[in-house]
Amino acid sequence: MLIKKDAFESTDKAYMGALTSLVEAACRLSAAHYFEEVETVVIEEVKRIFDAGAVWILIHDYRDEKLKMRRYWGPEKHLFEDCSIRVGVGIAGKVFAAKQPEIISSPASHPAAMFYKKYTDFHSPTIAMYPLVAGRNNLGVLGFSSDTFFDTDFKEFPIDIGETFVELASAAFERAVLFEHKLSSERELRSGIKSLKVLNEIGMDLVSDLDIAAIIDKVVRYAAEILDADAAVVNIADKMDMTSDSVYFYNMPLGTAGLLKARGTLARGVFENPRQVLINDYRSYPGAIDEFVQAGLSSVIMVPVVSKNTVLATLSAISFNSERCFSVDEFEQLELVARHVAIAIENAVLYNEQIRTRKQIEAYAGQLRLLNEVSQLITQEKGSANMAVQLAKSSQRLLDCSAATVLLVQTDAKKGPVITWSRQDDNFGTIIATGLDITTLGGLYGEMYQTKHPIRIDDVANDPRSRGLPNGHIELDGLLGVPLVNSNNEFIGQVMLTGKSGDVSFTKTDEELLVALCAQVSVAIEKAEAYERQHRIAETLQQAILAVPTHLPGVEVGIAYESAAEAAKVGGDFYDLFELGAGRIGVLIGDVSGKGLEAATITSMVKSTIRAFAYTGLEPAAVLTEANKVICEQLSYSQFVTMTFVIIDLKQRMLFKSRAGHPEAIIGRDQCCRPCESESNLPLGILPDVVFEQNEIQLFDGDMLILYTDGLIEAKCDRMILGDEAMLDRLNQIMPGKGPQELASEMADIAKDFTGSRLEDDMAIVTLKLTIDDAGEIS
Numbered sequence: 168m169l170i171k172k173d174a175f176e177s178t179d180k181a182y183m184g185a186l187t188s189l190v191e192a193a194c195r196l197s198a199a200h201y202f203e204e205v206e207t208v209v210i211e212e213v214k215r216i217f218d219a220g221a222v223w224i225l226i227h228d229y230r231d232e233k234l235k236m237r238r239y240w241g242p243e244k245h246l247f248e249d250c251s252i253r254v255g256v257g258i259a260g261k262v263f264a265a266k267q268p269e270i271i272s273s274p275a276s277h278p279a280a281m282f283y284k285k286y287t288d289f290h291s292p293t294i295a296m297y298p299l300v301a302g303r304n305n306l307g308v309l310g311f312s313s314d315t316f317f318d319t320d321f322k323e324f325p326i327d328i329g330e331t332f333v334e335l336a337s338a339a340f341e342r343a344v345l346f347e348h349k350l351s352s353e354r355e356l357r358s359g360i361k362s363l364k365v366l367n368e369i370g371m372d373l374v375s376d377l378d379i380a381a382i383i384d385k386v387v388r389y390a391a392e393i394l395d396a397d398a399a400v401v402n403i404a405d406k407m408d409m410t411s412d413s414v415y416f417y418n419m420p421l422g423t424a425g426l427l428k429a430r431g432t433l434a435r436g437v438f439e440n441p442r443q444v445l446i447n448d449y450r451s452y453p454g455a456i457d458e459f460v461q462a463g464l465s466s467v468i469m470v471p472v473v474s475k476n477t478v479l480a481t482l483s484a485i486s487f488n489s490e491r492c493f494s495v496d497e498f499e500q501l502e503l504v505a506r507h508v509a510i511a512i513e514n515a516v517l518y519n520e521q522i523r524t525r526k527q528i529e530a531y532a533g534q535l536r537l538l539n540e541v542s543q544l545i546t547q548e549k550g551s552a553n554m555a556v557q558l559a560k561s562s563q564r565l566l567d568c569s570a571a572t573v574l575l576v577q578t579d580a581k582k583g584p585v586i587t588w589s590r591q592d593d594n595f596g597t598i599i600a601t602g603l604d605i606t607t608l609g610g611l612y613g614e615m616y617q618t619k620h621p622i623r624i625d626d627v628a629n630d631p632r633s634r635g636l637p638n639g640h641i642e643l644d645g646l647l648g649v650p651l652v653n654s655n656n657e658f659i660g661q662v663m664l665t666g667k668s669g670d671v672s673f674t675k676t677d678e679e680l681l682v683a684l685c686a687q688v689s690v691a692i693e694k695a696e697a698y699e700r701q702h703r704i705a706e707t708l709q710q711a712i713l714a715v716p717t718h719l720p721g722v723e724v725g726i727a728y729e730s731a732a733e734a735a736k737v738g739g740d741f742y743d744l745f746e747l748g749a750g751r752i753g754v755l756i757g758d759v760s761g762k763g764l765e766a767a768t769i770t771s772m773v774k775s776t777i778r779a780f781a782y783t784g785l786e787p788a789a790v791l792t793e794a795n796k797v798i799c800e801q802l803s804y805s806q807f808v809t810m811t812f813v814i815i816d817l818k819q820r821m822l823f824k825s826r827a828g829h830p831e832a833i834i835g836r837d838q839c840c841r842p843c844e845s846e847s848n849l850p851l852g853i854l855p856d857v858v859f860e861q862n863e864i865q866l867f868d869g870d871m872l873i874l875y876t877d878g879l880i881e882a883k884c885d886r887m888i889l890g891d892e893a894m895l896d897r898l899n900q901i902m903p904g905k906g907p908q909e910l911a912s913e914m915a916d917i918a919k920d921f922t923g924s925r926l927e928d929d930m931a932i933v934t935l936k937l938t939i940d941d942a943g944e945i946s
Contacts, residue, residue, distance in 0.1 A: 569666025
C-alpha cells in the first residue's frame with residue numbers, strides 16, 4: 168500500500184472516512200478464515216465502502232482456463248450465477264490477463280460485453296474491475312458498480328482506495344485457501360492416523376501372502392473397522408478371472424450371500440455405471456431388496472474398485488443402526504481401502520494367470536518335445552506307407568485322443584488311397600480302398616481335398632458334412648482334420664483325429680501342432696515317394712550295370728557288393744568283366760561320386776565308354792586317357808570317377824593295369840597277398856588332358872587278382888578306420904584254401920564285423936583266379 172509523505176497532513180473528511188473503512192475492512196477480513204467467509208466479508212465491505220449497487224467475484228479455473236462466477240450480489244442475479252468467461256475476453260477476461268484494473272464510466276457504450284450473457288444495465292454510471300493477485304498467484308477478478316463512489320475526487324487521495332481494498336481482499340482470499348488446505352490436510356492426517364495401522368497391515372498381507380481370498384477377507388473386515396461400520400462387502404466383477412468366489416463379506420446376516428450376487432443390486436449398477444453411492448435411508452431406496460430391509464440394513468456407502476480405468480469390484484460399508492449414517496467425507500477413507508482391494512484383485516488375477524500360463528507353457532513345451540520326437544520317428548520310417556502308420560499312432564499320442572485316421576493318396580490311381588487308423592486300445596491297421604476316388608467324395612473328406620484347409624468341429628453329429636461318412640466309419644467325438652500337401656500344393660492325403668481326452672474340444676493350439684507335424688511329414692512323404700521312384704529306376708539300372716558274364720574262359724570269378732544303407736541298395740560303386748577276344752579279358756572296378764539314379768546313370772555312361780575304347784584294342788592306360796576326355800564333357804562340376812582298369816592276356820600270362828585315383832589292386836600268389844604297388848593317376852572327370860600310365864605284371868597259374876573300392880578299407884568303427892594294412896593282414900589269414908567267391912564274401916564280412924554292420928560307404932569286391940595249366944592251355 169503506497170501512502171504519500173503528506174498523507175497524514177490531509178484533513179479531507181472523505182479520505183479519512185475511506186481510510187477508516189479500509190482499516191475496518193482489514194480487521195473483518197483478517198478474522199475470516201474460510202473462503203466463503205472471505206467472500207461474504209468482501210461483498211459486504213464493497214457495498215459499504217464503495218456504495219456498490221452490484222458486486223461479483225470471478226475465480227480462475229486452471230483446468231479449462233476460464234473465469235467462473237463464484238459469488239454475485241445485485242439485480243437479476245439469476246442471469247449471472249453460471250457465468251464463465253475465457254481469459255483475455257471481455258472486460259473481466261482482459262483485466263485478469265493484464266493484471267490491471269479497469270474503471271468504465273459508461274458501460275453501455277463499451278464495445279466488449281462484460282459477460283457472455285444478456286447484458287443488463289445496472290443504472291450505474293461506473294463499473295470497476297480489479298484483478299485479485301496474491302504474490303504470484305492470479306486468483307481472479309473482483310468487480311462492482313457504484314452510483315456515488317466515483318463521484319468523489321478520489322484522484323486526489325494519496326492512495327487508490329479501490330486497489331488497496333483489493334490487495335486486502337486478495338491477501339484474505341489467499342489466507343483462506345491456505346487455511347482450508349491446512350484444515351483439509353489435518354483432516355486427512357487424522358483420518359490417515361486412524362486407518363494407517365490397518366492399511367499397513369493390509370499392505371503387509373499383500374506382499375507376504377499369496378492366499379488372495381484370505382487377503383480380501385481381511386480387507387473387508389478392515390473396511391468395516393475403519394469406517395466404524397457393522398458390515399462390509401466386496402463384489403468381484405464377473406469378468407475378472409479368479410478361482411475364488413465372486414463375493415467377500417464381513418458380518419453380513421446369514422442367507423444374504425446369494426442376494427449379494429444377484430442382478431439388480433447396487434453393485435451391479437456401479438459395474439455398469441461407475442460412481443460413488445451413499446444411501447442413509449435404505450428402507451426408502453427404490454431399489455431396496457426386501458431381505459436386506461428385513462435384516463435391518465439402514466445405510467450403505469459404496470465405491471467402485473478401479474484399476475486402469477476398469478471396474479474390478481465394488482467395496483461397501485454397511486450400517487444396521489439407524490443412528491449411524493455415513494457422510495460424503497467418508498468416501499475418501501473407503502477409497503483408500505478400495506485401492507488395496509484393487510491391488511489384491513490384480514495380484515489374484517496375475518497370480519492365477521501366471522500359474523495358468525506356466526502350466527500352458529509347460530504343457531506346450533511338452534507337446535513341442537513330443538512333436539519333435541514323433542516327427543523324427545515318422546521321418547525315419549522307410550517308405551510312405553510306413554510313415555502313414557507311424558503318423559496315425561504319433562498324432563493320436565501327440566494330442567491325446569482316442570482315434571486317428573490317415574488317408575494317403577497313391578500315385579497309382581487304380582489301387583485307390585491307403586487308409587491307416589490307430590485307436591486307443593492299440594488297435595491299428597491299414598487297408599487299400601480299392602475303387603475309392605477321393606476326388607469325388609463329399610462331406611468332410613471332400614471338403615479337405617477341395618480346400619486343403621484344416622477342419623475343426625466340436626459338434627460332429629449335427630454337422631451336415633459328417634453325413635457323407637462311409638458305412639462302418641468310427642463314431643466321431645469332436646474332429647480335427649489337417650491335409651497333407653506337397654511342395655507343389657497338391658493334395659497327397661489327410662489326417663483326422665477324434666475323441667480328445669477329457670471330453671474337451673480340440674483347440675487352436677492342437678490344430679497348430681498337427682499342422683506343423685503334417686507339414687514335416689508331407690515333406691518326408693514327398694521325398695520318400697520321389698526316392699522310391701528313383702530307387703526303382705536306379706536299382707533296375709544298377710542290376711543291369713552289375714550283371715557279369717556267367718562264364719569267362721581261363722578265370723574263376725568272385726563278387727561281393729554291399730550298400731551303405733540297406734534301404735538304398737543303389738550306390739556309386741560298380742564293376743564290369745568282359746571278353747576282348749584273342750584270350751584277353753577286361754576287368755573294371757570303380758566308384759562314382761554320389762548315389763541313386765544320378766550315380767547309376769553316370770555309371771552306365773562310364774562303363775559304356777570304357778568298353779568302347781577297350782574294344783578298339785587299346786591298352787588300359789590309353790583306354791583311360793581317351794575315356795577321360797569323353798567323361799570330362801559329361802560330368803558336372805565336383806563330379807568324378809575313380810577306377811582301376813585291367814586287361815588280362817591269358818595267352819601271354821600278363822596283366823596290364825592302369826589306376827585312376829582308386830585303391831591299389833592285390834595279387835595273391837602261393838597263399839600270400841601283396842599290393843601291386845603301381846603309380847596312381849588322377850580320377851577321371853577332373854582334367855581332360857591327363858595322360859594315364861600303366862604297369863605290367865607276370866601271371867602264373869593259380870594267381871589271384873583282388874580288386875575293391877574304398878568302402879572296404881575305409882570302414883569305420885567309432886573314429887577308427889579298418890585301413891590297408893589291417894585289411895591285408897586279415898586277407899592273408901583267411902586266404903588259404905579259399906576260392907574266389909568265398910574269399911570275396913569273407914572280405915566283405917571283415918568290414919561288416921568291424922563296423923557292426925553299419926557301413927557308411929558302399930563296397931564292391933571282385934576276385935579272379937587264373938586257371939592256366941603249365942603247357943599254356945586255357946582250361
